[in-house]
Amino acid sequence: MAERKIIPDTSVFIYQIRGILPDKIKEKLLNLRPLTYMSAVVAHELLRGARNDKGIKLVESLIKPFEKTRRIITPSYTVWRSSAKVLSEIVRKNPGYRNRIYSLENDVLIALSSITIGAVVLTSNKEDFELIREIRDFGLETF
Numbered sequence: 001m002a003e004r005k006i007i008p009d010t011s012v013f014i015y016q017i018r019g020i021l022p023d024k025i026k027e028k029l030l031n032l033r034p035l036t037y038m039s040a041v042v043a044h045e046l047l048r049g050a051r052n053d054k055g056i057k058l059v060e061s062l063i064k065p066f067e068k069t070r071r072i073i074t075p076s077y078t079v080w081r082s083s084a085k086v087l088s089e090i091v092r093k094n095p096g097y098r099n100r101i102y103s104l105e106n107d108v109l110i111a112l113s114s115i116t117i118g119a120v121v122l123t124s125n126k127e128d129f130e131l132i133r134e135i136r137d138f139g140l141e142t143f
Contacts, residue, residue: 009123
């Protein structure tokens with residue numbers, strides 16, 4: 001069976017930056033490099049989190065290969081529209097999430113964007129992505 005495209009979540013890059021990415025995940029990403037895409041949402045989160053020039057340069061070095069190979073996935077209008085419906089459904093089914101729904105917005109955009117290219121989201125953020133998957137199915141691999 002052929003491997004599917006992968007969209008690493010922000011958590012994967014944070015683990016990589018901190019030097020704590022599990023070896024099996026490093027190997028998977030290395031072996032599947034041509035099938036690995038970056039979400040524009042992840043690039044945004046990483047750049048937003050960079051606190052100094054060194055951090056910005058590091059994040060830019062992570063993003064640049066995806067830009068060069070045109071493997072950046074940007075949410076379309078359809079994805080944005082669908083994400084609003086998914087977030088609304090999450091709150092309807094889980095009223096306790098009302099106060100933290102904004103923390104799920106980017107994850108929903110990443111998840112729904114992955115569907116558009118038939119990719120699997122790779123993340124350590126199992127709880128949030130599985131909550132999203134209760135509303136809308138998508139490929140997910142957690143570690």
